[in-house]
Amino acid sequence: MPELPEVEVTRRSVAAAVEGACITAAALGKPLRWPLGCDPDELMGRTIGALVRRGKYIWMPLSAPADRAPAGPGGLLWHLGMSGSLGWHARLPEAGPHDHFDLHTTRGALRLHDPRRFGAVVWAAGLDHEPAATLLSRLGPEPFDATLTPERFWQSLRRRRVAIKPLLLSGDIVVGAGNIYACEALFHAGIDPRLRADRISRARAERLLAEVRATLARALALGGSTLRDFKDAHGMDGAYQGQAAVYGREGQECLRCARPVRRMVQGQRSTFYCAACQRR
DNA sequence: CGGGACGCCTGTGAGC
DNA sequence: TGCTCACAGGCGTCCC
Structure with missing residues (x-):
């Protein structure tokens, strides 16, 4: 959760x-x-x-x-x-x-x-x-750590040959994005989840870091995601789940191009993405 | 070392 | 109705 x-x-x-x-x-x-x-x-x-x-x-x-x-x-x-x-x-x-x-x-x-x-x-x-x-x-840097500059983020990506989606999930490069927010951030950054980390340009890395931050900040402002049973300590539901662009939306229209959102498996985890909006 | 699969648990929903 | 299977927000460990 x-x-x-x-x-x-x-x-x-x-x-x-x-x-x-x-x-x-x-x-x-x-x-x-x-x-x-x-x-x-x-x-x-x-x-x-x-x-x-x-x-x-x-x-x-x-x-x-x-x-x-x-x-x-x-x-x-x-x-x-x-x-x-x-x-x-x-x-x-x-x-x-x-x-x-x-x-x-x-x-x-x-x-x-x-x-x-x-x-x-x-x-x-x-x-x-x-x-x-x-x-x-074992944890990578915090997403809102000011010392995590676009340059540092990009340099970390350059050393890794794995696909970007499972790398985000690993928390090695930046902590905090799990399966929902990794999918969402990649969609907003227009990056194919299968793209190898070391093939991401400096400009796209900068965009990705900004989208990871924006996605996490937005979810935080909405009280998180309540998929099944997440609640805060006082029983309040989150509201981000209704805002997800791709996560959990397999077969539904992409909010940007209206083509169906796809699901695939990477490292035994579901990845939701738009094949048209997210590029290698 | 990097990369990938596995296992830890229980519940739920879909399909037959 | 009842069964089986796939799948679920994470992450440490093990193997190659």
């Missing part, structure tokens, strides 16, 4: 509720992608700091517990996987079959709902401690 816009929507909708709250209990459901990495009781008595997003991860810093001197500060690294969402509850309903982690605080409770369980909540002593450090070290 969640690509960068959905994760950022989640971060923002959770932040105001939890920052400054103190953890009173934590409860685990079925196993997630990785184990929590600590005893849930170790989380008690810690105060939640400012939430930070990196790629599709959310880092929740936690103070050292006031009542346990030996325990140092740390934090929880959250990932929503393919089907995860976070919900904030003033009063927590009984857990359903897909609720796998509850964080009770002095102000209310944060619950991870994740039917497919590709998501995770992992303890780390800091962003520079394992396992957070390794997980985050």
Whole structure:
């Protein structure tokens, strides 16, 4: 589910509720992608700091517990996987079959709902401690990082021979665009998803970076995409899905040229595109 | 190292 | 109605 816009929507909708709250209990459901990495009781008595997003991860810093001197500060690294969402509850309903982690605080409770369980909540002593450090070290630059210039973006593309679509998905060159937004950005940039990255001109690379940014920014402004069940922490749906030009529109008219939108498979993922508007 | 396939899970919708 | 199959927003791991 969640690509960068959905994760950022989640971060923002959770932040105001939890920052400054103190953890009173934590409860685990079925196993997630990785184990929590600590005893849930170790989380008690810690105060939640400012939430930070990196790629599709959310880092929740936690103070050292006031009542346990030996325990140092740390934090929880959250990932929503393919089907995860976070919900904030003033009063927590009984857990359903897909609720796998509850964080009770002095102000209310944060619950991870994740039917497919590709998501995770992992303890780390800091962003520079394992396992957070390794997980985050693999990530490419943030899309809105000012140091990600068109030149730097193009130079990264020039070193890779893969098709541009799966390369965008990999997050090696820029993080944040998953299957929906990679398809959308390539459509808006007029680039064939099969075009090898090292064959993209400097001018087209600049256009692509601009469209990745514009696509992610637009989705963020619309609250993300709700395909099946994504909601923000207060249960609000996103609205971008109704704006998609190609994603999920196989057989329907291209909004630009009216020819049918096509679907193909690249790296075991669906790619939606317009054969006329997107060129090699 | 780069590139590609696989697997982790559960649910849903289409087709028979 | 009930079965089977394809497919779904991600990403770490393994193999060549």
